[in-house]
Amino acid sequence: MRPGHILFLLFIAVPLLELYLLIEIGSVIGAIPTVFMVVFTAVLGAMLLQAQGLSTLRRVQEATARGEVPAIEMLEGFFLLIGGILLLTPGFFTDIIGFLCLVTPLRRAVIKAWLRRRMRPPPGPGRRPTDSSRTIEGEYWRDDD
Numbered sequence: 001m002r003p004g005h006i007l008f009l010l011f012i013a014v015p016l017l018e019l020y021l022l023i024e025i026g027s028v029i030g031a032i033p034t035v036f037m038v039v040f041t042a043v044l045g046a047m048l049l050q051a052q053g054l055s056t057l058r059r060v061q062e063a064t065a066r067g068e069v070p071a072i073e074m075l076e077g078f079f080l081l082i083g084g085i086l087l088l089t090p091g092f093f094t095d096i097i098g099f100l101c102l103v104t105p106l107r108r109a110v111i112k113a114w115l116r117r118r119m120r121p122p123p124g125p126g127r128r129p130t131d132s133s134r135t136i137e138g139e140y141w142r143d144d145d
Helices: 003-029 031-065 071-088 092-102 104-118
Strands: none
Touching (some): 003 092, 031 071, 031 092, 071 104
């Protein structure tokens, strides 16, 4: 399945799931408490996002001051951005995913697993090449004026 198809399905499936959950929860606890819970999770998420965002920004500045590349901290900032967007989106499913983005150990584990998968060593002698590795051969020359 192509990435465009996956995004299309997400844009259809997530709102339908959110509507279903809002209707089901609203029928159990009532409309006013359901609306209150949606607003409350957005406010709580914004407060948590602000605190974690500032903490991540501080770690980026510290790593940069030490002369290190703050790669993990930058990816954490991206996860926090996604989590913030999801928390501000009305609904319970997006709130759950947004709050999961704010759980620091989980966020770091996902980032490190993604980095390990993306940073595989290139195939060498005795190793089979993978689909993501390919050799491009060519020639070049420099024309000095």
